[in-house]
Amino acid sequence: MERAKVSNTAPLKMYSNRKSFIIKLLVVACVIYSCIHMLTNTAVPVIREMQESGRNLAALGSGLDQEQVTDQDVKYVVPIVEPTKVQPSEKPTEKVLATVTVTPKPPPTVLDTVRELTKCVDKPLVPKTQQRGDYWVLYNYITAEKTFKCHESVTYTTHADFSFMDNLVPLLERWQGPISIALHAPGSDFPDTLDSIAYLRDCTSPLVKDFVTFHVYFSTKHVPKEVPKHGSVFTEPYNCSLSPPFVNVSSENMYKAQKKLLYPVNVGRNVARETAQTHFILPSDIELYPSPNIIEKFLAMIAENTGPLLSKNPKVFPLHLFEVSANQIVPETKTVLKEMLANGTALPFHKKLCPGCHSVPKAKEWQNANETEGVHVFHVGKRNGKFIHWEPIFIGTHADPLYDERLSWEGKSDKMTQGYALCVLNYDFLILDNAFLIHKPGIKVYKKDPRRSMLAAKTNQLIKKIIFPELKVLYGIRKGCAV
Known part of the structure:
Protein backbone atom coordinates (compact mmCIF):
# COMPACT_ATOMS: atom_id res chain seq x y z
CA MET A 1 0.00 0.00 0.00
CA GLU A 2 1.38 3.34 -1.03
CA ARG A 3 1.92 6.01 1.80
CA ALA A 4 -0.04 9.23 1.39
CA LYS A 5 1.88 12.35 0.50
CA VAL A 6 2.13 15.12 3.14
CA SER A 7 1.78 18.78 1.84
CA ASN A 8 4.36 21.39 3.02
CA THR A 9 2.16 24.38 2.04
CA ALA A 10 -0.45 24.20 4.93
CA PRO A 11 1.67 25.94 7.60
CA LEU A 12 2.51 28.69 5.17
CA LYS A 13 -1.15 29.37 4.46
CA MET A 14 -1.96 29.66 8.18
CA TYR A 15 0.87 32.10 8.73
CA SER A 16 -0.24 34.18 5.76
CA ASN A 17 -3.82 34.41 7.08
CA ARG A 18 -2.71 35.55 10.55
CA LYS A 19 -0.38 38.19 9.05
CA SER A 20 -3.18 39.54 6.87
CA PHE A 21 -5.57 39.75 9.89
CA ILE A 22 -3.01 41.64 11.99
CA ILE A 23 -2.33 44.10 9.19
CA LYS A 24 -6.04 44.75 8.83
CA LEU A 25 -6.33 45.36 12.57
CA LEU A 26 -3.48 47.81 12.44
CA VAL A 27 -5.12 49.68 9.54
CA VAL A 28 -8.44 49.88 11.34
CA ALA A 29 -6.72 51.09 14.51
CA CYS A 30 -4.92 53.78 12.53
CA VAL A 31 -8.17 54.96 11.01
CA ILE A 32 -9.94 55.08 14.39
CA TYR A 33 -7.02 56.95 15.94
CA SER A 34 -7.02 59.49 13.12
CA CYS A 35 -10.74 60.07 13.47
CA ILE A 36 -10.53 60.54 17.21
CA HIS A 37 -7.65 62.97 16.77
CA MET A 38 -9.56 65.01 14.19
CA LEU A 39 -12.73 65.13 16.28
CA THR A 40 -10.81 66.21 19.35
CA ASN A 41 -9.04 69.02 17.53
CA THR A 42 -12.34 70.21 16.00
CA ALA A 43 -14.46 70.07 19.19
CA VAL A 44 -12.27 72.42 21.20
CA PRO A 45 -12.63 75.40 18.82
CA VAL A 46 -16.36 74.73 18.57
CA ILE A 47 -16.75 74.77 22.34
CA ARG A 48 -14.56 77.83 22.62
CA GLU A 49 -16.67 79.54 19.96
CA MET A 50 -19.80 78.70 21.97
CA GLN A 51 -18.21 80.21 25.06
CA GLU A 52 -17.18 83.37 23.27
CA SER A 53 -20.61 83.70 21.63
CA GLY A 54 -22.34 83.43 25.00
CA ARG A 55 -20.08 86.07 26.52
CA ASN A 56 -20.63 88.41 23.57
CA LEU A 57 -24.40 88.12 23.85
CA ALA A 58 -24.24 88.78 27.55
CA ALA A 59 -22.05 91.82 26.96
CA LEU A 60 -24.88 93.40 24.97
CA GLY A 61 -26.89 93.67 28.19
CA SER A 62 -25.86 95.32 31.44
CA GLY A 63 -22.28 94.12 31.38
CA LEU A 64 -23.08 91.50 34.05
CA ASP A 65 -23.34 88.50 31.67
CA GLN A 66 -27.11 89.09 31.37
CA GLU A 67 -29.33 89.98 28.45
CA GLN A 68 -32.24 92.29 29.25
CA VAL A 69 -35.40 92.24 27.17
CA THR A 70 -38.08 94.92 27.70
CA ASP A 71 -41.70 94.13 26.84
CA GLN A 72 -43.80 97.24 27.44
CA ASP A 73 -43.58 97.89 31.18
CA VAL A 74 -42.28 94.43 32.19
CA LYS A 75 -38.53 93.74 32.18
CA TYR A 76 -37.26 90.16 31.89
CA VAL A 77 -33.67 89.17 32.69
CA VAL A 78 -32.84 86.18 30.46
CA PRO A 79 -30.41 83.59 31.85
CA ILE A 80 -27.19 82.91 29.91
CA VAL A 81 -25.78 79.39 30.34
CA GLU A 82 -22.01 79.07 29.98
CA PRO A 83 -20.58 75.58 29.35
CA THR A 84 -17.29 74.70 31.04
CA LYS A 85 -14.23 73.54 29.12
CA VAL A 86 -14.85 69.98 28.01
CA GLN A 87 -12.31 67.20 27.85
CA PRO A 88 -12.93 64.50 25.24
CA SER A 89 -13.90 61.96 27.86
CA GLU A 90 -16.03 64.31 30.00
CA LYS A 91 -19.69 65.38 29.75
CA PRO A 92 -20.31 69.15 29.55
CA THR A 93 -21.66 70.85 32.67
CA GLU A 94 -23.79 74.02 32.92
CA LYS A 95 -23.24 77.10 35.05
CA VAL A 96 -26.33 79.36 35.57
CA LEU A 97 -25.23 82.98 35.67
CA ALA A 98 -28.66 84.63 36.18
CA THR A 99 -32.29 83.92 37.03
CA VAL A 100 -35.46 85.37 35.54
CA THR A 101 -36.87 88.40 37.44
CA VAL A 102 -40.00 90.42 36.65
CA THR A 103 -40.45 94.11 37.49
CA PRO A 104 -44.19 94.64 38.18
CA LYS A 105 -46.10 97.50 36.63
CA PRO A 106 -46.67 100.49 38.92
CA PRO A 107 -50.16 100.68 40.46
CA PRO A 108 -52.70 102.70 38.45
CA THR A 109 -53.07 106.39 39.29
CA VAL A 110 -56.33 108.03 40.37
CA LEU A 111 -56.89 109.33 36.85
CA ASP A 112 -56.14 105.91 35.31
CA THR A 113 -58.77 104.38 37.58
CA VAL A 114 -61.31 107.11 36.78
CA ARG A 115 -60.87 106.43 33.07
CA GLU A 116 -61.27 102.70 33.56
CA LEU A 117 -64.41 103.10 35.70
CA THR A 118 -66.14 105.66 33.48
CA LYS A 119 -65.18 104.20 30.09
CA CYS A 120 -65.41 107.81 28.89
CA VAL A 121 -64.55 109.11 25.44
CA ASP A 122 -62.40 112.18 24.72
CA LYS A 123 -63.92 115.03 22.74
CA PRO A 124 -62.13 117.92 21.00
CA LEU A 125 -63.02 121.60 21.26
CA VAL A 126 -64.30 122.13 17.72
CA PRO A 127 -65.64 125.60 16.83
CA LYS A 128 -68.89 125.51 14.88
CA THR A 129 -71.90 127.70 14.15
CA GLN A 130 -75.28 125.98 14.31
CA GLN A 131 -78.94 126.75 14.73
CA ARG A 132 -80.58 125.44 17.90
CA GLY A 133 -84.32 125.92 17.83
CA ASP A 134 -84.92 129.66 17.68
CA TYR A 135 -81.28 130.48 18.45
CA TRP A 136 -77.98 130.71 16.65
CA VAL A 137 -75.12 129.25 18.68
CA LEU A 138 -71.40 129.92 18.24
CA TYR A 139 -70.04 126.77 19.89
CA ASN A 140 -66.47 126.93 21.23
CA TYR A 141 -66.26 130.46 19.85
CA ILE A 142 -63.22 131.33 21.98
CA THR A 143 -61.48 128.26 23.35
CA ALA A 144 -59.30 127.72 26.39
CA GLU A 145 -55.60 127.17 25.80
CA LYS A 146 -55.54 124.09 28.01
CA THR A 147 -57.48 121.04 26.90
CA PHE A 148 -58.46 117.97 28.90
CA LYS A 149 -59.08 114.30 28.29
CA CYS A 150 -62.43 113.09 29.53
CA HIS A 151 -61.11 111.61 32.79
CA GLU A 152 -58.64 114.34 33.75
CA SER A 153 -60.88 116.88 35.49
CA VAL A 154 -64.40 118.14 36.19
CA THR A 155 -65.84 120.97 34.08
CA TYR A 156 -67.80 123.80 35.69
CA THR A 157 -70.53 124.60 33.15
CA THR A 158 -72.43 127.86 33.45
CA HIS A 159 -74.29 130.65 31.64
CA ALA A 160 -74.59 134.44 31.82
CA ASP A 161 -74.85 137.68 29.91
CA PHE A 162 -71.93 140.12 29.95
CA SER A 163 -73.28 142.03 32.99
CA PHE A 164 -72.43 139.02 35.22
CA MET A 165 -68.89 138.47 33.99
CA ASP A 166 -67.28 140.15 36.99
CA ASN A 167 -67.88 136.78 38.71
CA LEU A 168 -65.63 134.80 36.40
CA VAL A 169 -62.24 135.49 38.00
CA PRO A 170 -63.27 134.82 41.64
CA LEU A 171 -64.99 131.65 40.41
CA LEU A 172 -61.84 130.54 38.58
CA GLU A 173 -59.54 131.25 41.51
CA ARG A 174 -61.47 128.73 43.58
CA TRP A 175 -62.26 126.19 40.88
CA GLN A 176 -58.80 126.00 39.24
CA GLY A 177 -60.12 123.88 36.40
CA PRO A 178 -61.97 123.96 33.07
CA ILE A 179 -65.02 126.21 32.72
CA SER A 180 -67.50 126.14 29.86
CA ILE A 181 -69.68 129.26 29.73
CA ALA A 182 -72.50 130.14 27.33
CA LEU A 183 -73.17 133.87 26.95
CA HIS A 184 -76.48 135.30 25.76
CA ALA A 185 -75.59 138.19 23.44
CA PRO A 186 -78.44 139.41 21.24
CA GLY A 187 -78.16 142.52 19.04
CA SER A 188 -75.94 145.29 20.42
CA ASP A 189 -75.12 143.21 23.52
CA PHE A 190 -72.84 141.16 21.26
CA PRO A 191 -69.93 143.67 20.88
CA ASP A 192 -70.05 144.42 24.62
CA THR A 193 -69.86 140.67 25.24
CA LEU A 194 -66.77 140.35 23.03
CA ASP A 195 -65.11 143.32 24.76
CA SER A 196 -65.82 141.76 28.14
CA GLU A 226 -71.47 141.81 12.63
CA VAL A 227 -70.14 138.47 13.86
CA PRO A 228 -66.38 137.78 13.42
CA LYS A 229 -65.42 134.31 12.23
CA HIS A 230 -63.97 131.73 14.57
CA GLY A 231 -60.25 132.27 14.94
CA SER A 232 -60.34 135.94 14.01
CA VAL A 233 -62.36 137.36 16.89
CA PHE A 234 -59.50 139.27 18.52
CA THR A 235 -57.03 140.78 16.08
CA GLU A 236 -55.12 142.80 18.69
CA PRO A 237 -54.79 142.92 22.51
CA TYR A 238 -57.44 144.73 24.50
CA ASN A 239 -56.59 148.20 25.80
CA CYS A 240 -56.47 147.46 29.53
CA SER A 241 -56.64 151.16 30.42
CA LEU A 242 -60.29 151.04 29.40
CA SER A 243 -62.97 149.93 31.82
CA PRO A 244 -64.62 146.62 30.95
CA PRO A 245 -68.25 146.85 29.80
CA PHE A 246 -69.48 144.75 32.72
CA VAL A 247 -68.39 147.32 35.35
CA ASN A 248 -71.28 149.47 36.61
CA VAL A 249 -73.47 148.38 33.71
CA SER A 250 -77.17 149.13 34.07
CA SER A 251 -79.33 146.18 33.04
CA GLU A 252 -82.01 148.60 31.84
CA ASN A 253 -79.62 149.91 29.19
CA MET A 254 -78.84 146.49 27.75
CA TYR A 255 -80.29 145.41 24.42
CA LYS A 256 -82.11 142.51 26.10
CA ALA A 257 -83.99 144.86 28.44
CA GLN A 258 -84.77 147.42 25.77
CA LYS A 259 -86.32 144.73 23.57
CA LYS A 260 -88.03 143.13 26.60
CA LEU A 261 -86.44 139.75 25.87
CA LEU A 262 -86.60 136.89 28.33
CA TYR A 263 -83.34 135.29 29.44
CA PRO A 264 -83.22 131.76 27.89
CA VAL A 265 -81.39 130.27 30.85
CA ASN A 266 -81.77 126.62 29.85
CA VAL A 267 -80.42 127.15 26.33
CA GLY A 268 -77.25 128.47 27.94
CA ARG A 269 -77.13 125.62 30.47
CA ASN A 270 -77.42 122.96 27.78
CA VAL A 271 -74.92 124.58 25.38
CA ALA A 272 -72.30 124.84 28.14
CA ARG A 273 -72.95 121.26 29.26
CA GLU A 274 -72.85 119.60 25.88
CA THR A 275 -69.52 121.18 24.90
CA ALA A 276 -67.65 120.21 28.10
CA GLN A 277 -64.66 117.95 27.40
CA THR A 278 -64.77 116.01 30.67
CA HIS A 279 -67.00 113.12 31.69
CA PHE A 280 -67.96 114.77 34.99
CA ILE A 281 -69.56 118.22 34.92
CA LEU A 282 -70.90 120.69 37.49
CA PRO A 283 -73.77 122.64 35.89
CA SER A 284 -74.09 125.71 38.09
CA ASP A 285 -74.63 129.47 38.12
CA ILE A 286 -71.76 131.91 37.62
CA GLU A 287 -72.47 133.60 40.98
CA LEU A 288 -71.96 130.34 42.91
CA TYR A 289 -68.35 129.98 44.07
CA PRO A 290 -67.13 126.45 44.93
CA SER A 291 -65.05 125.43 47.91
CA PRO A 292 -61.41 124.92 46.82
CA ASN A 293 -59.89 121.63 45.60
CA ILE A 294 -63.19 119.96 44.76
CA ILE A 295 -61.87 118.51 41.49
CA GLU A 296 -58.94 116.59 42.98
CA LYS A 297 -60.90 115.36 45.99
CA PHE A 298 -63.93 114.33 43.96
CA LEU A 299 -61.93 112.28 41.45
CA ALA A 300 -60.07 110.58 44.31
CA MET A 301 -63.45 109.55 45.75
CA ILE A 302 -64.59 108.25 42.36
CA ALA A 303 -61.40 106.18 42.06
CA GLU A 304 -62.01 104.55 45.46
CA ASN A 305 -65.36 103.28 44.12
CA THR A 306 -66.75 102.04 47.43
CA GLY A 307 -70.02 102.20 49.36
CA PRO A 308 -72.90 104.01 47.61
CA LEU A 309 -70.77 104.43 44.49
CA LEU A 310 -71.29 100.73 43.82
CA SER A 311 -75.06 101.14 43.51
CA LYS A 312 -76.52 100.17 40.13
CA ASN A 313 -78.85 103.21 40.19
CA PRO A 314 -77.89 106.29 38.17
CA LYS A 315 -76.39 108.89 40.46
CA VAL A 316 -75.49 112.56 40.84
CA PHE A 317 -73.53 114.34 43.58
CA PRO A 318 -75.32 117.39 45.07
CA LEU A 319 -73.41 120.17 46.83
CA HIS A 320 -74.82 122.18 49.73
CA LEU A 321 -75.53 125.84 48.86
CA PHE A 322 -75.17 128.86 51.13
CA GLU A 323 -75.34 132.65 51.12
CA VAL A 324 -73.15 135.06 53.09
CA SER A 325 -73.66 138.67 54.09
CA ALA A 326 -72.52 141.37 51.67
CA ASN A 327 -69.56 142.44 53.80
CA GLN A 328 -68.24 138.89 54.34
CA ILE A 329 -65.39 137.00 52.70
CA VAL A 330 -66.47 133.77 51.03
CA PRO A 331 -65.41 130.89 53.34
CA GLU A 332 -62.93 128.39 51.93
CA THR A 333 -63.43 125.54 54.42
CA LYS A 334 -66.38 123.87 56.06
CA THR A 335 -64.94 124.73 59.48
CA VAL A 336 -65.11 128.46 58.71
CA LEU A 337 -68.54 128.02 57.11
CA LYS A 338 -69.86 126.38 60.29
CA GLU A 339 -68.65 129.35 62.35
CA MET A 340 -70.44 131.73 60.00
CA LEU A 341 -73.63 129.70 60.17
CA ALA A 342 -73.43 129.84 63.95
CA ASN A 343 -73.02 133.64 64.10
CA GLY A 344 -75.62 134.32 61.38
CA THR A 345 -73.29 135.72 58.70
CA ALA A 346 -74.08 132.69 56.51
CA LEU A 347 -77.44 131.10 55.68
CA PRO A 348 -78.68 128.15 53.63
CA PHE A 349 -79.28 129.27 50.05
CA HIS A 350 -82.58 131.10 49.37
CA LYS A 351 -83.72 130.62 52.96
CA LYS A 352 -85.53 133.98 52.76
CA LEU A 353 -86.66 133.51 49.15
CA CYS A 354 -87.63 129.88 48.49
CA PRO A 355 -86.52 127.64 51.36
CA GLY A 356 -88.22 124.53 49.96
CA CYS A 357 -86.36 124.78 46.65
CA HIS A 358 -82.98 124.10 48.22
CA SER A 359 -83.84 122.15 51.36
CA VAL A 360 -81.30 119.30 51.39
CA PRO A 361 -81.84 115.91 53.09
CA LYS A 362 -79.94 115.64 56.40
CA ALA A 363 -79.02 119.34 56.20
CA LYS A 364 -78.78 119.83 59.98
CA GLU A 365 -76.64 116.73 60.38
CA TRP A 366 -74.37 117.95 57.58
CA GLN A 367 -73.93 121.35 59.25
CA ASN A 368 -73.14 119.74 62.62
CA ALA A 369 -70.61 117.27 61.22
CA ASN A 370 -66.95 118.26 61.50
CA GLU A 371 -64.79 118.81 58.46
CA THR A 372 -62.70 115.81 57.38
CA GLU A 373 -59.99 115.15 54.81
CA GLY A 374 -61.06 114.63 51.23
CA VAL A 375 -64.60 114.36 49.91
CA HIS A 376 -67.02 111.54 50.66
CA VAL A 377 -70.69 110.65 50.35
CA PHE A 378 -72.43 112.02 53.43
CA HIS A 379 -75.94 110.77 52.69
CA VAL A 380 -77.91 109.19 49.84
CA GLY A 381 -81.08 111.19 49.27
CA LYS A 382 -84.08 111.03 46.95
CA ARG A 383 -86.19 113.78 45.39
CA ASN A 384 -89.46 112.81 47.03
CA GLY A 385 -91.47 113.28 50.21
CA LYS A 386 -90.41 116.46 51.99
CA PHE A 387 -87.92 117.13 49.18
CA ILE A 388 -90.32 116.70 46.27
CA HIS A 389 -89.51 120.20 44.90
CA TRP A 390 -85.78 120.06 45.60
CA GLU A 391 -83.65 121.80 42.93
CA PRO A 392 -80.17 120.48 43.68
CA ILE A 393 -77.00 121.67 41.99
CA PHE A 394 -74.83 118.64 41.50
CA ILE A 395 -71.83 117.08 39.82
CA GLY A 396 -73.19 114.80 37.13
CA THR A 397 -72.34 113.48 33.68
CA HIS A 398 -73.39 113.97 30.07
CA ALA A 399 -75.86 111.11 30.53
CA ASP A 400 -78.14 113.16 32.82
CA PRO A 401 -81.36 114.69 31.41
CA LEU A 402 -80.99 118.14 29.91
CA TYR A 403 -83.00 121.24 30.86
CA ASP A 404 -86.21 122.19 29.03
CA GLU A 405 -85.30 125.10 26.76
CA ARG A 406 -88.87 126.46 26.69
CA LEU A 407 -88.40 127.72 30.25
CA SER A 408 -86.90 131.11 31.11
CA TRP A 409 -85.22 132.57 34.16
CA GLU A 410 -88.01 135.14 34.57
CA GLY A 411 -90.69 132.42 34.61
CA LYS A 412 -88.96 130.50 37.44
CA SER A 413 -89.18 126.69 37.94
CA ASP A 414 -86.55 126.32 35.21
CA LYS A 415 -84.95 123.20 36.77
CA MET A 416 -88.12 121.52 38.05
CA THR A 417 -88.77 119.47 34.93
CA GLN A 418 -85.26 118.03 35.00
CA GLY A 419 -85.78 117.21 38.68
CA TYR A 420 -88.89 115.22 37.81
CA ALA A 421 -86.98 113.22 35.19
CA LEU A 422 -84.24 112.42 37.72
CA CYS A 423 -86.83 111.22 40.21
CA VAL A 424 -88.68 108.99 37.76
CA LEU A 425 -85.39 107.51 36.56
CA ASN A 426 -84.67 106.57 40.20
CA TYR A 427 -81.50 108.62 40.55
CA ASP A 428 -79.56 108.41 43.80
CA PHE A 429 -78.50 111.83 45.14
CA LEU A 430 -75.11 111.19 46.75
CA ILE A 431 -74.70 114.31 48.89
CA LEU A 432 -71.04 115.26 49.38
CA ASP A 433 -69.70 116.05 52.85
CA ASN A 434 -66.90 118.64 52.55
CA ALA A 435 -67.80 120.29 49.24
CA PHE A 436 -70.15 123.28 48.97
CA LEU A 437 -71.10 126.36 46.93
CA ILE A 438 -71.33 129.94 48.21
CA HIS A 439 -73.31 132.62 46.40
CA LYS A 440 -71.60 135.92 45.66
CA PRO A 441 -71.79 137.88 48.95
CA GLY A 442 -75.19 139.38 49.61
CA ILE A 443 -78.30 137.79 51.17
CA LYS A 444 -81.21 137.56 48.75
CA VAL A 445 -84.63 138.66 50.02
CA TYR A 446 -88.04 138.52 48.40
CA LYS A 447 -88.96 141.52 46.27
CA LYS A 448 -92.38 141.90 44.75
CA ASP A 449 -92.16 141.87 40.95
CA PRO A 450 -95.58 141.92 39.20
CA ARG A 451 -94.12 141.15 35.76
CA ARG A 452 -92.17 138.18 37.01
CA SER A 453 -95.18 136.91 38.97
CA MET A 454 -97.23 137.03 35.76
CA LEU A 455 -94.51 135.16 33.85
CA ALA A 456 -94.23 132.57 36.63
CA ALA A 457 -97.98 131.92 36.39
CA LYS A 458 -97.69 131.41 32.64
CA THR A 459 -94.73 129.07 33.15
CA ASN A 460 -96.69 126.98 35.63
CA GLN A 461 -99.48 126.57 33.08
CA LEU A 462 -96.95 125.64 30.38
CA ILE A 463 -95.47 122.97 32.63
CA LYS A 464 -98.83 121.64 33.80
CA LYS A 465 -100.60 121.48 30.45
CA ILE A 466 -97.81 120.78 27.97
CA ILE A 467 -94.44 119.82 29.45
CA PHE A 468 -95.58 117.51 32.27
CA PRO A 469 -97.76 115.35 29.98
CA GLU A 470 -94.77 115.03 27.65
CA LEU A 471 -92.51 113.97 30.52
CA LYS A 472 -94.96 111.27 31.60
CA VAL A 473 -94.94 109.84 28.08
CA LEU A 474 -91.15 110.02 27.70
CA TYR A 475 -90.00 109.05 31.20
CA GLY A 476 -93.04 107.44 32.76
CA ILE A 477 -94.32 107.95 36.31
CA ARG A 478 -93.08 106.91 39.73
CA LYS A 479 -94.84 107.20 43.05
CA GLY A 480 -93.64 110.27 44.97
CA CYS A 481 -92.28 112.14 41.93
CA ALA A 482 -93.68 115.57 40.97
CA VAL A 483 -92.68 118.68 39.05
Missing part, protein backbone atom coordinates in the same frame (compact mmCIF):
# COMPACT_ATOMS: atom_id res chain seq x y z
CA ILE A 197 -64.20 138.49 27.05
CA ALA A 198 -61.18 140.34 25.65
CA TYR A 199 -60.72 142.30 28.86
CA LEU A 200 -60.92 139.17 31.01
CA ARG A 201 -58.43 137.30 28.83
CA ASP A 202 -55.89 140.12 28.40
CA CYS A 203 -56.19 142.22 31.55
CA THR A 204 -57.01 139.87 34.44
CA SER A 205 -55.87 136.46 35.66
CA PRO A 206 -54.03 134.11 33.26
CA LEU A 207 -56.47 131.46 34.48
CA VAL A 208 -59.05 132.89 32.05
CA LYS A 209 -57.00 132.06 28.96
CA ASP A 210 -55.95 128.74 30.43
CA PHE A 211 -59.29 127.32 31.46
CA VAL A 212 -62.32 129.17 30.05
CA THR A 213 -64.07 128.29 26.80
CA PHE A 214 -66.72 130.80 25.69
CA HIS A 215 -69.83 130.04 23.64
CA VAL A 216 -72.17 132.77 22.40
CA TYR A 217 -75.84 132.49 21.44
CA PHE A 218 -78.66 134.83 20.38
CA SER A 219 -82.17 134.68 18.98
CA THR A 220 -82.67 134.32 15.23
CA LYS A 221 -84.76 137.51 15.49
CA HIS A 222 -81.95 139.47 17.14
CA VAL A 223 -78.80 138.65 15.18
CA PRO A 224 -75.91 141.12 15.75
CA LYS A 225 -74.92 143.39 12.88
